[in-house]
Amino acid sequence: MPEVESDVSPPLTVAVVGPGAIGTVVAAALHERGLVPQLYGRTARESLALIADGDRIIVPGPVLTDPELVTDRVDLVFLAVKATQIADAAPWLAALCGPGTIVCVLQNGVEQVSSVAPFANGAQVLPAVVWFPAQAQPDGAVWLRAPARLTVPDVDAARRVADALRGTRCSVDLSPEFASVAWRKLMQNAAAGLMAVTGRRSGVFRRPDVARLTVAYLRECLAVARAEGALLGDEVPEEILAKFQSAPEDLGTSILADREGGRPLEWDIRNGVISRLARAHDIPTPISDVVGVLLAATSDGPG
Ligand SMILES: NC(=O)c1ccc[n+]([C@@H]2O[C@H](COP(=O)([O-])OP(=O)(O)OC[C@H]3O[C@@H](n4cnc5c(N)ncnc54)[C@H](OP(=O)(O)O)[C@@H]3O)[C@@H](O)[C@H]2O)c1
Structure with a gap:
């Protein structure tokens, strides 16, 4: 202690x-x-x-x-x-x-x-x-x-x-660089949202197709983060992917735990925010737009 x-x-x-x-x-x-x-x-x-x-x-x-x-x-x-x-x-x-x-x-x-x-x-x-x-x-x-x-x-x-x-x-x-730190963590959370979309844990990032999707998604996030003032390098998407790929296959995330527990998801502040802020900067975010809709529907239904 x-x-x-x-x-x-x-x-x-x-x-x-x-x-x-x-x-x-x-x-x-x-x-x-x-x-x-x-x-x-x-x-x-x-x-x-x-x-x-x-x-x-x-x-x-x-x-x-x-x-x-x-x-x-x-x-x-x-x-x-x-x-x-x-x-x-x-x-x-x-x-x-x-x-x-x-x-x-x-x-x-x-x-x-x-x-x-x-x-x-x-x-x-x-x-x-x-x-x-x-x-x-x-x-x-x-x-x-x-x-x-x-x-x-x-x-x-x-x-x-x-x-x-x-x-x-x-x-x-x-x-002194809080915005950059917060955006990096947000990018990590955004990628983790793919676990809630797929209903799978960190192992899912070892699939080559999911890995490619994750990097493309995180490049959209990076563009928005920079437009919002974050100082983050081009390497960040691959670094975040690598972290998930090297994690134990069964490592989850709270948004997946919330999905499994039938609780509302923090999809808007973790994923939806990227498309919302992108619109204000005229940045196209086609992957983020799809991920946001899927998580919103997973969270809030109906059905
Ligand atoms: N847990 C983690 O490892 C972790 C890591 C990093 C970031 N975060 C973030 O930290 C935040 C908190 O997450 P958490 O995991 O601590 O959530 P949590 O365990 O669900 O804690 C939220 C607490 O707030 C209480 N609460 C709900 N509505 C309330 C109200 N109207 N008034 C007062 N209390 C109320 C809940 O009560 P009940 O007990 O009745 O539900 C619960 O005790 C989230 O944004 C999460 O994404 C969590």
């Missing part, structure tokens, strides 16, 4: 909204830091449990489920609901946020600020790239499967987030 500094100065009031897989990891890190995260979710629970590095960390609850029980605004909110759940979580943000609050959004995508700011009551919204895999277990505990790491933009608000998590098992990188 990492060494944790014992004093936290100045003391922060911190809330985690959406204490699922990712929210539990951050809540446990805050708890280890000596902070007392307020937990707000959809399912009432007495506590959270994180399994990491052979430890089982219990984060005292309760997880409250009624936004009317919030008594005060807080300094820092970690928002870890899925992107499809932001509007439903809006009452939490209304109760917890004011102009002095920072909302750190722990979600995939490149649109965290524009999607959360309308609900944030004047708070500053800070996007984060989440690099770690965390999985809910049948008993409700969350299994952290790799070192926890976040990347945030190198701005003042990010220092508050880094301070809150300093010395914990969740490291925070401040990046």
Whole structure:
């Protein structure tokens, strides 16, 4: 277990909204830091449990489920609901946020600020790239499967987030090139969407036809990423493909897990976004357009 500094100065009031897989990891890190995260979710629970590095960390609850029980605004909110759940979580943000609050959004995508700011009551919204895999277990505990790491933009608000998590098992990188980092992660997520289209795991990228399709799709994504200001080289599509091809054949992705679980897919923020933004830049994205339609239909039906 990492060494944790014992004093936290100045003391922060911190809330985690959406204490699922990712929210539990951050809540446990805050708890280890000596902070007392307020937990707000959809399912009432007495506590959270994180399994990491052979430890089982219990984060005292309760997880409250009624936004009317919030008594005060807080300094820092970690928002870890899925992107499809932001509007439903809006009452939490209304109760917890004011102009002095920072909302750190722990979600995939490149649109965290524009999607959360309308609900944030004047708070500053800070996007984060989440690099770690965390999985809910049948008993409700969350299994952290790799070192926890976040990347945030190198701005003042990010220092508050880094301070809150300093010395914990969740490291925070401040990046002056955040847009590039976020777009690279988005391209990885976009390609992973092909697992949800095919209903297959990483092994599917070893098929030569899927490999060619993936690179062509990622070249479209790259053009859009660059038009949006990301600095990414020509090699990125092949690098992302190579990563999937060298992964264990049975490695999945959360959008595939959501498909298998019959839950709504985060298709719009992971895949649909590419065609949406491409239109604004007049960039043709024929592959992205097809992938987006197939994922939208897979997610939302009807039928
Ligand atoms: N898990 C990963 O390994 C991973 C890795 C990188 C990025 N991400 C991204 O991180 C984000 C969070 O993913 P996740 O895997 O942590 O999802 P998750 O496990 O489904 O967690 C979401 C949590 O939000 C709760 N919630 C739903 N609606 C709510 C509402 N209206 N108010 C308060 N809480 C609400 C859910 O409650 P219930 O328990 O009732 O469902 C659940 O506890 C996603 O954008 C995902 O793509 C995840």
